[in-house]
Amino acid sequence: MAPQRELTEFEKSIPDYRKRILVSFSKALFLPPIFTVLGLRTLFGQGLSLLTVLLAVLSIPASIIARSQYEEWSQDREAARLGAKSITRVQGKWPGNLDVVLKIVKSFESGYVLQGFADLFEEYKCTTINTRFFWGDQILCMDEGVFKFITTTGFQHFEKGILWHERIDKLLGTGLFNAEGELWKRGRATARPFFAKERISDFEIFEKTSKKTLDLIEGRSNQKQPIDLQDLLSRFTLDSAALFLWGTALDTLDQPLTEPGKVKLGPKGSIAIDGRGEFDEFTEAFERVAVLITRRGVQGDTWPLLELFEDKTEEPIQVILRWMEPLVKKAVAKKEQMKRDGVVVDAHSEDAVFLDYLAQQSDDVEHIRYELVTFLIASRDTTASLLVFALYFLAFRPETCDLLRQEILETFGPEETPTYEGLKNMPYLRAFINETLRLFPAAPLVARTSLDTPLVLPPSTAEKDPLYLPPHTQVMMASLLLHKRHDLWGDDADDFKPERWLDEGLNAKINATSFMYCPFYGGPRICLGQEFALNEAGYFLVRLLQRFQAFRLAPEFMPEGSLPPAHWKGKPGRQAVEKVLPAINFTMHSKGGLWMFGEPATATA
Ligand code: HEM
Numbered sequence: 064m065a066p067q068r069e070l071t072e073f074e075k076s077i078p079d080y081r082k083r084i085l086v087s088f089s090k091a092l093f094l095p096p097i098f099t100v101l102g103l104r105t106l107f108g109q110g111l112s113l114l115t116v117l118l119a120v121l122s123i124p125a126s127i128i129a130r131s132q133y134e135e136w137s138q139d140r141e142a143a144r145l146g147a148k149s150i151t152r153v154q155g156k157w158p159g160n161l162d163v164v165l166k167i168v169k170s171f172e173s174g175y176v177l178q179g180f181a182d183l184f185e186e187y188k189c190t191t192i193n194t195r196f197f198w199g200d201q202i203l204c205m206d207e208g209v210f211k212f213i214t215t216t217g218f219q220h221f222e223k224g225i226l227w228h229e230r231i232d233k234l235l236g237t238g239l240f241n242a243e244g245e246l247w248k249r250g251r252a253t254a255r256p257f258f259a260k261e262r263i264s265d266f267e268i269f270e271k272t273s274k275k276t277l278d279l280i281e282g283r284s285n286q287k288q289p290i291d292l293q294d295l296l297s298r299f300t301l302d303s304a305a306l307f308l309w310g311t312a313l314d315t316l317d318q319p320l321t322e323p324g325k326v327k328l329g330p331k332g333s334i335a336i337d338g339r340g341e342f343d344e345f346t347e348a349f350e351r352v353a354v355l356i357t358r359r360g361v362q363g364d365t366w367p368l369l370e371l372f373e374d375k376t377e378e379p380i381q382v383i384l385r386w387m388e389p390l391v392k393k394a395v396a397k398k399e400q401m402k403r404d405g406v407v408v409d410a411h412s413e414d415a416v417f418l419d420y421l422a423q424q425s426d427d428v429e430h431i432r433y434e435l436v437t438f439l440i441a442s443r444d445t446t447a448s449l450l451v452f453a454l455y456f457l458a459f460r461p462e463t464c465d466l467l468r469q470e471i472l473e474t475f476g477p478e479e480t481p482t483y484e485g486l487k488n489m490p491y492l493r494a495f496i497n498e499t500l501r502l503f504p505a506a507p508l509v510a511r512t513s514l515d516t517p518l519v520l521p522p523s524t525a526e527k528d529p530l531y532l533p534p535h536t537q538v539m540m541a542s543l544l545l546h547k548r549h550d551l552w553g554d555d556a557d558d559f560k561p562e563r564w565l566d567e568g569l570n571a572k573i574n575a576t577s578f579m580y581c582p583f584y585g586g587p588r589i590c591l592g593q594e595f596a597l598n599e600a601g602y603f604l605v606r607l608l609q610r611f612q613a614f615r616l617a618p619e620f621m622p623e624g625s626l627p628p629a630h631w632k633g634k635p636g637r638q639a640v641e642k643v644l645p646a647i648n649f650t651m652h653s654k655g656g657l658w659m660f661g662e663p664a665t666a667t668a
Pocket residue numbers: 239240241251304438441442443445446449504505506509510582583584587588589590591592593595596
């Protein structure tokens with residue numbers, strides 16, 4: 064058990080998940096029998112007999128089923144009244160669709176990523192579906208029209224929602240990613256100037272961090288050894304973001320790396336078997352929290368049953384907070400110093416640092432801490448994920464690697480540092496990044512919950528009828544599945560083909576079909592770091608291919624349990640060809656990391 068920590072003001076303000084689950088369970092378990100017993104007594108003067116007990120017990124499932132039937136009936140009626148249709152409901156064989164729940168849980172544990180959801184859409188021939196797991200509404204969606212409505216045209220009717228907050232509030236608190244309403248508006252306005260074009264086109268930071276990263280890969284290459292790129296790239300994105308947002312050199316790239324052959328499967332990636340330092344502890348805590356929060360999501364609103372006595376995220380959150388505390392202290396001290404010196408941070412001046420500005424805007428140390436965690440998460444794992452799968456595809460498809468390298472050498476030669484303008488004029492590089500984010504969007508699942516008005520989701524290319532969305536209903540939007548829809552992308556939708564982006568036809572179609580491609584989602588809450596991430600990834604890839612000419616996966620160095628099982632070979636889609644296990648824990652990642660060899664460029668390439 065984690066040691067006691069004083070609750071933050073924010074934590075004191077949020078409802079207790081235990082109370083919620085206990086209240087709803089008590090309602091389902093005790094109310095029907097009580098009413099049955101009382102009813103039998105009033106109507107028939109029945110005392111407590113075996114029959115009363117039997118009926119009382121039976122009243123529990125009977126009332127659940129009756130309530131569910133009534134809910135479906137009244138939703139269908141409301142839908143018809145609004146000129147819409149109810150969203151297709153999963154019809155499982157067991158009560159509460161338990162058989163389907165079990166299938167999905169199994170698929171999350173050992174199947175191909177989101178295949179369980181993909182199978183449901185396939186079976187029911189739709190792009191928006193209501194799982195009705197445990198008799199409740201839970202919408203899954205891979206429909207571009209619904210995505211657009213939820214994130215853009217119908218934005219004001221949604222929030223992240225109670226289920227999301229229950230799972231993640233403790234970690235993200237008042238941070239931008241988690242905030243709603245006015246708090247969100249203020250947070251977004253505070254951060255926005257720091258993502259303006261002038262700022263994100265300053266590439267000095269990327270040069271520093273890229274160079275360190277590439278030196279590390281080269282060091283291993285010279286010893287004919289592989290390197291875990293997932294770990295390395297997470298350090299690269301973390302150090303880059305720290306310099307960019309906090310003006311602080313975290314230098315996690317200088318910390319000892321994991322050694323080939325001396326790792327085991329961690330919560331997400333590879334972790335060292337022994338000799339672990341403080342940074343390893345932080346990384347592991349970070350991974351653990353992502354896994355826990357994702358697992359809670361898979362379990363739906365029943366997850367608190369497994370955490371009645373202990374909030375399992377508490378311990379890793381404490382590790383993360385401890386690790387970040389020096390940063391917070393530094394920001395606060397600097398703020399005091401600036402106050403004494405009468406210095407005011409101007410958000411629009413070029414050398415202003417986000418963290419300093421944030422500290423100046425808020426006297427609330429707790430809020431600063433939450434924003435730090437938020438931006439740490441938003442910037443580290445996402446961009447690392449993009450680069451991990453980019454490198455995976457460079458190894459997976461050598462001809463792509465050659466083509467990309469050719470464009471890079473033609474544009475910048477073997478040594479020149481990339482410029483903002485230069486990066487903008489590299490169609491193949493952009494096509495390569497687009498294609499990577501199509502098949503492996505770093506944030507593949509985004510949830511929203513409707514507020515208290517019933518809504519009508521507009522028709523789309525796949526759903527011809529408008530759909531009725533009941534109030535207070537969560538919708539999970541899966542860009543990962545939307546991006547592979549054959550009706551939108553063609554029969555080769557599962558194949559990695561950057562060339563498709565060079566086809567005018569596709570670009571015209573994407574133009575005409577908004578949200579058909581949306582790795583950063585869209586609308587007012589669109590990813591704030593989109594341009595930053597694309598520049599960072601583009602810069603890194605240019606520097607990488609100036610120094611390396613080929614890559615090879617090192618399956619023999621992957622920890623046990625992290626390679627695709629043999630029986631995937633005959634399956635449809637990407638499942639048959641994948642050489643790593645893509646997984647989702649908050650962001651996409653490769654299970655067990657990504658151990659690879661890099662081949663340094665020969666001088667005459
Ligand atoms: C390839 C890299 C990235 C991808 C695919 C990505 C994707 C996304 C997505 C899908 C969202 C929307 C989540 C939602 O609406 O619930 C989001 C939000 C956000 N992203 Fe990114 N992101 C990336 C990199 C970054 C970076 C590098 C930063 C910061 C330096 C960043 C900062 C944010 C922030 C602050 C939000 C919350 C915006 C809000 O709620 O108003 N992201 N990102």
